[in-house]
Amino acid sequence: MRLNNLKPGSRKPAKRRGRGHSAGQGKTCGRGVKGQHARSGGYHKVGFEGGQMPIQRRVPKFGFISRMARGRAELRLHELAIPGESVVDIDVLKQAGLVPVAAKRVKVIASGTLEKAVTVKGLAVTPGARKAIEAAGGKIEA
Numbered sequence: 001m002r003l004n005n006l007k008p009g010s011r012k013p014a015k016r017r018g019r020g021h022s023a024g025q026g027k028t029c030g031r032g033v034k035g036q037h038a039r040s041g042g043y044h045k046v047g048f049e050g051g052q053m054p055i056q057r058r059v060p061k062f063g064f065i066s067r068m069a070r071g072r073a074e075l076r077l078h079e080l081a082i083p084g085e086s087v088v089d090i091d092v093l094k095q096a097g098l099v100p101v102a103a104k105r106v107k108v109i110a111s112g113t114l115e116k117a118v119t120v121k122g123l124a125v126t127p128g129a130r131k132a133i134e135a136a137g138g139k140i141e142a
Helices: 090-096 127-135
Strands: 072-076 105-109 119-121 139-141
Touching (some): 105 127, 127 139
Parallel strands (some): 119 139
């Protein structure tokens, strides 16, 4: 919008409050009846809840750590090629330091490439990772 595009009526006239009932904003001027907001100078701080402890003070001030995430880990395709290992299971991954010791479940995701044929045993595998493992000559056992 430019100044030369402006036409009469582009700027709405202000509401004339307190000029009688028929004007639509008479008597209470759209402020309702009584209360802090109806008064002149009546205001409260942002977040004030009438004396109740405000939500920003009720909620604890520390982050969320999922207890489920502690026992789970993700593994990329290229990390499956562990030297000297043809069968990869959760114990082999823990010894190699690829997953945390606390991990109970590991999921192989399709990220990276796999050239070595490996047998994946007891790990969850995404559909894309399954294709890549089988294309490299490997297999997946439950």
